Amino acid sequence: MHDNAPDDRYDLLVVGSANADLVIGVERRPAPGETVLGSDLAxxxxxxxxxxxxxxxxxxxRAALLARVGDDDHGRLLLETQRAAGVDTDGVLVGGAPTG
Incomplete structure (x- = not known):
């Protein structure tokens, strides 16, 4: 006999991108062609x-993530953040290219 019971390990399995967002604050939106200086990089x-x-x-x-990150500081930040929230990251591949 064959067990057709659904796997209930996760409520949500996400297959998608995991990137680092590089943010620089500015005091105002620049006009077309204008350069506006920004603050520190976050x-x-x-x-x-x-x-x-x-x-x-x-x-x-109960969430799990399937993605790929680089073996770099940004990839480690992404994995640490996901794990701290309780996301299962066993399906995240590490290496092969830098984190997006």
């Missing part, structure tokens, strides 16, 4: 897939 975990799995986990869902 790095935040991001990417549509990573954002979705993180939000779901923070809302109490």
């Amino acid at each position: 790095v935040h975990p991001g990417g549509k897939g990573a954002n979705q799995s993180l939000a779901a986990a923070r809302l109490g869902a």
Whole structure:
């Protein structure tokens, strides 16, 4: 006999991007062709897939992420952030290229 019971390990399995968002604040939006100086660079975990799995986990869902990150500081930041929220990151591949 064959067991057709659904796998209920996760409420949500996200297959998507995991990137680093590089943010520089400016006092105002530049006009076309104008250069406006910015403040210090801030790095935040991001990417549509990573954002979705993180939000779901923070809302109490059992979430997992399938993605790829680089073996670099940005990739480690993404993994640490996901794990701290309770996201299963066993399906995240590390290496092969820098984190997007």
